[in-house]
Amino acid sequence: MPYGELAALKEECGVVAAYGVGDDLPGLLYMGLFALQHRGEESAGIAVSDGEQIELVKGLGLVSEVFTTSCLHDLNSIEPKLGIGHVRYGTTGGGGLDNAQPLIVRYLQGNMALAHNGNLANTDRLRREMEENGQIFQTTSDTEVILNLVARYRREGIVTAVRKALRHVQGAYSLVLQSNDTLVAVRDPYAFRPLALGRLGDGYVIASESCAFDAMGAELIRDVKPGEMIIIDEEGLRSERLCEQDVPRHACIFEYIYFARVDSVIDGLNVHAVRRSLGRILAQEQPADADIVIGVPDSGIPAAVGYALESGMPYEEGLVKNRYVGRTFISPGQLLRNLKVRLKLNPNRHVLEGKRVVVVEDSIVRGTTSRNLIRSLREAGATEVHMRISSPPYISPCYYGIDTPSTSELVAAQHSIESIRSMIGADSLAFLSMEGLLQAVPGGGNCLSCLTAKYPQQTCQERN
Numbered sequence: 001m002p003y004g005e006l007a008a009l010k011e012e013c014g015v016v017a018a019y020g021v022g023d024d025l026p027g028l029l030y031m032g033l034f035a036l037q038h039r040g041e042e043s044a045g046i047a048v049s050d051g052e053q054i055e056l057v058k059g060l061g062l063v064s065e066v067f068t069t070s071c072l073h074d075l076n077s078i079e080p081k082l083g084i085g086h087v088r089y090g091t092t093g094g095g096g097l098d099n100a101q102p103l104i105v106r107y108l109q110g111n112m113a114l115a116h117n118g119n120l121a122n123t124d125r126l127r128r129e130m131e132e133n134g135q136i137f138q139t140t141s142d143t144e145v146i147l148n149l150v151a152r153y154r155r156e157g158i159v160t161a162v163r164k165a166l167r168h169v170q171g172a173y174s175l176v177l178q179s180n181d182t183l184v185a186v187r188d189p190y191a192f193r194p195l196a197l198g199r200l201g202d203g204y205v206i207a208s209e210s211c212a213f214d215a216m217g218a219e220l221i222r223d224v225k226p227g228e229m230i231i232i233d234e235e236g237l238r239s240e241r242l243c244e245q246d247v248p249r250h251a252c253i254f255e256y257i258y259f260a261r262v263d264s265v266i267d268g269l270n271v272h273a274v275r276r277s278l279g280r281i282l283a284q285e286q287p288a289d290a291d292i293v294i295g296v297p298d299s300g301i302p303a304a305v306g307y308a309l310e311s312g313m314p315y316e317e318g319l320v321k322n323r324y325v326g327r328t329f330i331s332p333g334q335l336l337r338n339l340k341v342r343l344k345l346n347p348n349r350h351v352l353e354g355k356r357v358v359v360v361e362d363s364i365v366r367g368t369t370s371r372n373l374i375r376s377l378r379e380a381g382a383t384e385v386h387m388r389i390s391s392p393p394y395i396s397p398c399y400y401g402i403d404t405p406s407t408s409e410l411v412a413a414q415h416s417i418e419s420i421r422s423m424i425g426a427d428s429l430a431f432l433s434m435e436g437l438l439q440a441v442p443g444g445g446n447c448l449s450c451l452t453a454k455y456p457q458q459t460c461q462e463r464n
């Protein structure tokens with residue numbers, strides 16, 4: 001479905017960073033953030049440093065709304081050497097400008113800016129302890145908890161401070177942090193959220209997804225490893241491990257299923273190739289007797305193409321997405337709400353009329369999208385609608401950076417497949433099996449919590 005369709009279901013965040021990439025570092029960060037816009041549409045920000053001071057611009061809205069040519073020009077005027085950027089779709093903490101990132105602290109020993117993708121599992125306790133000790137918080141975001149922990153150890157140098165701070169932290173974090181002259185990037189030991197390292201000229205770039213490197217004209221070197229801390233300063237790049245002991249890798253499987261952009265390579269796998277395999281395997285496992293295959297834009301399309309290739313049925317563009325829908329605001333009357341669905345995703349009557357249709361979607365969460373979609377496909381003339389989902393049933397909330405509804409609202413946690421089929425009004429409904437999913441994402445080491453309700457938990461402190 002189109003990004004941002006669900007009001008209460010929120011995407012994650014995106015981070016980007018650059019060091020020593022030559023002229024116009026803010027412009028390059030802007031390009032990187034633009035490519036990561038799908039990871040968050042609520043706010044955007046860039047912090048840059050010339051080695052002595054940090055300048056920050058952030059605001060609510062899309063990257064193109066927050067940054068004007070003149071503010072990028074202002075950021076450039078300090079001739080920055082390093083910088084970080086962030087797009088946010090609020091998870092813990094809610095929205096508002098205060099929670100927009102990067103977060104920045106200025107104090108006697110220097111400045112620091114931090115941008116974070118993920119969700120911490122023990123923030124409430126950490127925050128309560130800090131508040132009891134007199135610590136003041138300016139935001140409700142768990143990122144400020146990390147920033148305060150780092151500040152606590154800051155006298156020991158930024159690298160030690162980050163390592164010590166993260167020993168307290170449990171959960172998912174892919175973060176980029178800068179002092180005046182040093183860039184640090186860290187991926188948590190489980191590697192829940194993606195983070196990649198790239199090269200641009202004589203400098204380095206870091207981003208949530210490699211599609212940002214393409215936009216910046218940079219080259220992907222590799223993914224940041226689980227529990228790796230990358231430090232980039234005048235001496236060059238070095239890498240350290242956060243903890244002595246390894247934990248099993250738990251990279252989010254949903255990045256492949258839904259979140260990430262199809263042109264990204266995450267942990268060595270191209271997202272488009274994975275989605276296409278999901279569709280192929282789905283066709284083998286769950287065939288349907290129909291005339292055409294259509295996909296739900298955006299994330300359902302490659303899976304639908306894979307399904308069509310495998311089944312031998314033609315792939316057709318049965319749903320047309322308006323590409324300008326991103327932040328359309330429409331008042332909440334019922335008539336306009338119904339029309340809004342059409343505005344975003346219009347069934348193509350020319351393709352659908354008189355056809356038995358297989359519609360491939362990446363996931364069912366609450367079931368509302370599928371119900372509306374199937375109704376509109378029938379109204380546009382489809383004679384049968386066979387729904388195929390390119391992932392196993394979504395049965396449990398994510399605590400690692402994806403804001404999902406509670407179990408009581410997850411339709412697959414509450415109902416059998418047959419009753420979901422009847423609720424959404426499909427002629428048939430089938431999901432990909434777990435074996436099929438793991439076949440399409442080979443290598444293992446993925447977090448499957450939303451599909452299995454089994455959660456990994458352990459802090460660095462406990463391990464060391």
Ligand code: AMP
Pocket residue numbers: 001002004005006009010011258296299361362363364365366367368369370402403404
């Ligand atoms: P629902 O209508 O609640 O069943 O939502 C299913 C749709 O939401 C599918 O089209 C998915 O592409 C999409 N989706 C899945 N996870 C998320 C998420 N975390 N945020 C926004 N949309 C999502």
